[in-house]
Amino acid sequence: MRVEQIAVFLENKSGRLAEITAILADNDINIRALSVADTADFGILRLIVNDVEKAKSILQDGGFTVGKTDVLAVEVVDKTGGLAKVLKCLHSAGINVEYMYAFVNKSGENAVLIFRFEKMDEAIEVLSKDGFTLLSGEQICAL
Amino acid sequence: MYWEQKKECLPRPQLEQLQLERLKNTLRRVGTTVPFYRNTFSKLKVDAGKVKSLDDLRRLPFTTKQDLRENYPYGLFAIPLRDVVRIHSSSGTTGMATVVGYSRKDIVNWSNLVARILCGAGVTADDMIQIAFGYGLFTGGFGLHYGAERLGASVIPISAGNTKRQIQIMQDFKTTALVCTPSYALKMADVMMDMGINPNGLSLRFGLFGAEPWSEAMRIEINERLGIRATDNYGLSEIMGPGVAGECQECNGLHVNEDHFLIEILDPETLEPVKPGEVGELIITTLTKEAFPVIRYRTRDLTRLLPEPCPCGRTFVRMHRMMGRSDDMLIIKGVNVFPTQIEGILFDIEGTEPHYRLIVERENNEDKLTVMVEVVESIFFDAMKKQRAFMDMIKKRMASELGIGVDVKLVEERTLERFDGKGDRVIDKREL
Structure with missing residues (x-):
């Protein structure tokens, strides 16, 4: 992903x-x-x-x-605490963020967080396990 | 003032006779003890025993820095290592460096020749000399140190750097003579101002400067700002270090210690002698060196002779302060830097032919070297931390291999001008 x-x-x-x-x-x-x-x-x-x-x-x-x-795109509901939840999950797994940025999709309901990690595979594992939605390149372009 | 009046004022015919005898002696020694000279002499069919006049020097081969490198470390030594009492080395990366040695007698001669320079500049046994040249493999610190002790002056071996402390000591110890690079003298004047110290309140009277190019304008500025008399002196580690030539109190050209060094001024292209008084490359043959004699060393320094007799009475010829280089060597903070060294480091890091430009500036009397590097994909990172770590790595490598700190500026690809073959990749903005 x-x-x-x-x-x-x-x-x-x-x-x-x-x-x-x-x-x-x-x-x-x-x-x-x-x-x-x-x-x-x-x-x-x-x-x-x-x-x-x-x-x-x-x-x-x-x-x-x-x-x-390669980066990861995490979709969260555009509500208070959306980013905090993701970062908390990463922090507790000991995964450092190299850099990140974000945008809100057209409907305005969801926000997409773009992350770059040193440990990409571990991040995918941890985020998926905690039920976060990871978007593919095609999905982002289709938003 | 003379240190050895009889020698320094020797009538020219006698001086030339002495030079010829010493030249023959040197040639005989290198021809038998140094394989490099033995081989080149036999290749060029030079019979050292048949040298009959100083003009015969022109039939002898040159020695270049490359020859010194190829014989790293001890290949050109003319005496057994057990008789060598001192080693010095020029700046440069390992393998690029050149190594020179001194016998006990070489050290005595060296001390004596430096004492001549100090004495000629007006320094006496009553003076307190602060030596702000680096001590170590560089010949500047130890060369001046031994000469000053030989003269009987009091030496403060402070070495280079820590300007505020230099000035504090200069004030407290009542330094009367300062030895350093001319740009460092100006830097000291700047820092004195910052510290609120009036140079006129110090005991400083003399400044003996060398190890980098400077100008008459800089001399005037130094004299005015520090209230001293600045003189120039010249030397290079391959020949001996300081003590090769120095200015007398006329402050009008450097007297060459001709009883120990035979000099020629040649056109760097044709390698034929220039007309008297014209600019050319300085070529030096050592006449008394035991451990490391050198025949016709191409210094790559450009100068011209001042053939008129000097009012000081010395018969030793004077040369103009160094006027430039016949190669691309840069002198930055008194350290010799070749663009090829920087290219080598960048090549090593990038793994391909680097595109770079070197900018040399003088800011607040301090030299500054900026290396502009085109960012190609292999050295481009999407994370800022990595990009900066990469720049720091270049800086560290340069500092450790060149011996000076550099600034690195990353520029976009294909924005630096391209040159066919060996172009001028150096922009030297310093106005001396």
Whole structure:
């Protein structure tokens, strides 16, 4: 139940994010979720898109450094304490979160949490056992 | 002021006679005891016994830094190791480093030659010398230390770094002469200001600077800000260390200790002598070294001779302060750095040909090296913690292998200019 994410290296120069989104739009790539981690000099842009392979290759053609990583997408009801429950479960199993971001689906009922763990397999096991819903890439794009 | 007036003012014909005798002696020794020279002499059909004049030097082969590396560690030593009393080594990674040795007599000569430089700069047995060069394998600290003791001055062997403490000691111990790199002297002036210490209230009178390139403008600034007389001195570990040449109180060029070193100024391309007074590469042959004699060493330092006699009365020729390099070596914080060393480290880390650029700047009188590295997929991480750990790893490797701290800046792929073959990957923004 892993979801593929692409990551793009960005120098902190004006207009770079605009360029990336333009390239994706021109090629009919739909961004489902994104997050940026940044320092004074550079940033790491992470994207969940509807066509990972195509997005990766067109961005590489555009001169960007692109990496591909597996992440987990956990669907929770968009209510107070939704995230807390997931994190509590992970914490008690001793699983550290490398980074995470989230978005709310169109209906507004559910939130989708994107996680990256060092121990991906253990995280899948623990979350499934506790009854959390893990989404596939297709399911995210269908939301 | 002279340390050895008779020798330092020897009439030129007598000096040249002495040089020729010493050259012949050196050639005879290296030709029999050092396989490297024995082989190159026989390949070039050079008969050391047939050298009849100093001009015959031009028929002799050169020695390069590469030759020194290939004979790492002891291949070029001309005496048995049991007679070597000291080892020094140039900066550089293992395998890239060069090793030099000294006999007991070499140490005596070295001390004496450094004493000449100190004396020529105006320092006497009454002075208190603070040596802020690194002590260790680098020749700077120990070279000046032995020379200062030989002179009879009082030595404060403080070594490099910890600027506030340097200044505190300078004030408390009443230092009269400072030995360090010229940029470090300016750095000290800055820190004195921060500490609220007026340099004019100190006992400092002399500054003997070396180990990195500088300029007349820097000299004026140092003199004004520290209220001292700054003189330049020159040396390199491959030849001996400090003591090869130094300025007298005229502060107009460095007298070469010609009774111990024979110098040539050659066009670095054609390797033919330049016209007197023109800029070229300095080539040095040692005349008295026992443990580590070197024939026609290509220093890669560019300078020119100042052929006019010096008002100080020394007959030793003067050379202009170093004017640049005939290779791509950088001198950063007094440490020799070759771009190829950095390339080697990056190659090792990335596993492919790295694309990088080196930016050298001087901020607040301190050199700063920034390595710009293009981020390719193999060194790109989606987690910030890993990306930063990767940068720290580069910094650590560079610090341990180059001996200086560097900044690392990651840039996007294909944003650094490409060069065909060996391009200029260095942007040196320092204005000396």
